[in-house]
Amino acid sequence: MTETTEHGRPGRWRSGAESRERILNAARALFRERGYGSTTVRAVAAEAGVDPAMVFYFFGTKQGLFAAATEMPTHLPGAIESIFTDGLDDLGERLVRTLVENLDASDRAPLVALTRSATTHDESATLLREFIEREITDRLAALVGTPDAVWRAGMVNVQILGITVARYIARIEPIASAPVDELAARFGPLVQHCLTGPPG
């Protein structure tokens, strides 16, 4: 039997938008089923019936695919990447500035949806947790490299979550209305203190 789309065209002629949607559906199913760490781009491509190159074409990286599948701001993974490229010096201020600049520039709706979803569905909370652990905690801890590195990374995660919730969800002043520069000046040193300050 020839596979057909809703519009009756054969599958191999389906449009880019249709392929993209199939990839996203496959990604959501596999991330849910296997978790973030065990889901590969290759497996998602196979499940969606497309070439892995098409997944990379649409979403860049596995993180980008995850961001799109969970409706996270899609440029956030790239922004996270840029934080880790210049080592520990000034990482605190770089992290706060990158986080706030990117979330300020993005549509808030997906962030709100992700938070709501994480409070409603254990599956979403698990995925979000695994993403944060792989993409932020583990990489920060590796950079810090001290015996208490996992704790230091955890304390940085608390800053990220706290700033995000205070500015975009609860909208608590003076966090909600402060310019990026002021947030970077206030929270940058605090994040740096978490990373490289004297052990607690």
Next chain:
Amino acid sequence: MTETTEHGRPGRWRSGAESRERILNAARALFRERGYGSTTVRAVAAEAGVDPAMVFYFFGTKQGLFAAATEMPTHLPGAIESIFTDGLDDLGERLVRTLVENLDASDRAPLVALTRSATTHDESATLLREFIEREITDRLAALVGTPDAVWRAGMVNVQILGITVARYIARIEPIASAPVDELAARFGPLVQHCLTGPPG
């Protein structure tokens, strides 16, 4: 016309549970309509058709009434109260310990419901924000008393929101499973640094 309850009994004979429910409904309506700051216990009592003493009997304080109306853990307002009674010394550790001990001991469902509600309804977010500003930010800022006191209080709010979301909503390790003592030892000094450390 004689007011009757669902069970047909005259209003003045209604049970404690019925009165409590009427008070909560009146409180929800007035908090929504007037905000947290402008809603008085007297006005809620009048709206519910009960004596103000009955509101205090059921809910202790306006904060307690707010906690019940928004399904916040009901002992949280009393716990917040206890943080401010011993001045600035060791306030950081006292705050983290009180927050975590109380939330650990409580049913998580209301906290999750409050967070979900704050991401779904602007009204809930506004109320939550006003409660935090009146009951935490303003009081911390008054205690600190420096020109940058409002920022210091805001940074403490970020710690509170971040720890709460990391431990109970996103459940990120090592924050999620750490014993209270370790959290107090790690985050207590950080909160104290926000309050009384060198200006950022």
